Amino acid sequence: MSNNTLLEARLVSRTDKAVAVRTHALSKEFSGRLVLHSLDFRVDPGELVAVVGKSGCGKSTLLRLICGLEKPSSGWVEVDGERLNGLSRHARLMFQDAALLPWKSVKANVALAAPRKSLRDRVAEDALQHVGLRDRAQEWPSILSGGQRQRVALARALASDANLLLFDEPLGALDALTRLEMQALIERLWLERRFSAILVTHDVEEAAALADRILLMEGGRVTFQTTVSLERPRDRASAEFTALKEAILERILGRHA
Ligand SMILES: Nc1ncnc2c1ncn2[C@@H]1O[C@H](COP(=O)(O)OP(=O)(O)O)[C@@H](O)[C@H]1O
Ligand SMILES: [Mg+2]
Structure with missing residues (x-):
């Protein structure tokens, strides 16, 4: 495989x-x-x-x-x-506020949650793909809409293995x-x-x-x-x-x- x-x-x-x-x-x-x-x-x-x-x-x-x-x-x-x-x-808790780190890219925010360092990039990209935001990976959280930020939070939960x-x-x-x-x-x-x-x-x-x-x-x-x-x-x-x-x-x- x-x-x-x-x-x-x-x-x-x-x-x-x-x-x-x-x-x-x-x-x-x-x-x-x-x-x-x-x-x-x-x-x-x-x-x-x-x-x-x-x-x-x-x-x-x-x-x-x-x-x-x-x-x-x-x-x-x-x-x-x-x-x-x-x-x-x-467990992973998700609130109304997506609580993203503003100084990190969308992808980096998601990657931080991935448990295995060596796979972080791939896992983050994959999780972003799952929530339909793969093409926003390099952007800053601040330019996303509220709904998109919640998608990133969901991607983070997916990447976390929770x-x-x-x-x-x-x-x-x-x-x-x-x-x-x-x-x-x-x-x-x-x-x-x-x-x-x-x-x-x-x-x-x-x-x-x-x-x-x-x-x-x-x-x-x-x-x-x-x-x-x-x-x-x-x-x-x-x-x-x-x-x-x-x-x-x-x-x-x-x-x-
Ligand atoms: N850290 C805390 N210190 C004191 N009281 C709290 C604390 N957290 C929650 N409460 C109180 O516990 C009750 C239940 O709160 P909460 O679980 O937040 O309710 P809900 O999420 O259903 O709105 C409320 O009366 C709230 O004021
Ligand atoms: Mg509550």
């Missing part, structure tokens, strides 16, 4: 590497105030779970605990069957059309690479379009969850899709029976 073919195989066939996440009675308090209440949460390998809920209900705290940026007050997180102690080597992607409202600042494009891109990359993913979003339609399962968090607890079995790509105009969206919104707004 040539080097290139090997690299392709490494970049594209990831199914075997997707990891499971489990939280066990996971609680977090800040200054004596409990913001996560004994959460038992799971993501199966290769599953895309969306978490929705009002601002302040603990979504970002959950993601920070799962990638090891915060320590539990009690309970624990398991990733790939191992109890997490410090930063997770599997097999658990944690999305914290990454598309929140984008205009509606760019957001649709990015949702399609995330779905395509996920179908190709089958990483495990948690998508925190305030956009119920986004959750319904992308997730295998949707969880609703309220006050640090999961109060509702539903499996989404609609075929992909999802037909947003279908009656089933609309019904699902409405059911979740009703829950969030507390109007369910």
Whole structure:
């Protein structure tokens, strides 16, 4: 097998590497105030779970605990069957702000994430190809649009070898059309690479379009969850899709029976 073919195989066939996440009675308090209440949460390998809920209900705290940026007050997180102690080597967190280094080219920003130095250039180019930005590799991040910067952040996640992607409202600042494009891109990359993913979003339609399962968090607890079995790509105009969206919104707004 040539080097290139090997690299392709490494970049594209990831199914075997997707990891499971489990939280066990996971609680977090800040200054004596409990913001996560004994959460038992799971993501199966290769599953895309969306978490929705009002601002302040603990979504970002959950993601920070799962990638090891915060320590539990009690309970624990398991990733790939191992109890997490410090930063997770599997996880990559993506926020609204793509957080690119302004003094490095697009390609260098992506290359920095690649674990093996010798392959960095190729891995970065390949990851940029996957997000449709190969021809922007030499540019500065500052001249890219918000959507393009988020694509670079996605490329960085792909280059990093992470097999658990944690999305914290990454598309929140984008205009509606760019957001649709990015949702399609995330779905395509996920179908190709089958990483495990948690998508925190305030956009119920986004959750319904992308997730295998949707969880609703309220006050640090999961109060509702539903499996989404609609075929992909999802037909947003279908009656089933609309019904699902409405059911979740009703829950969030507390109007369910
Ligand atoms: N580092 C922190 N120190 C103190 N309180 C925090 C900290 N991080 C989050 N909180 C509080 O925890 C609660 C949940 O926050 P967060 O997880 O950011 O919610 P969400 O992402 O759902 O909007 C909020 O009340 C927030 O103010
Ligand atoms: Mg948040």
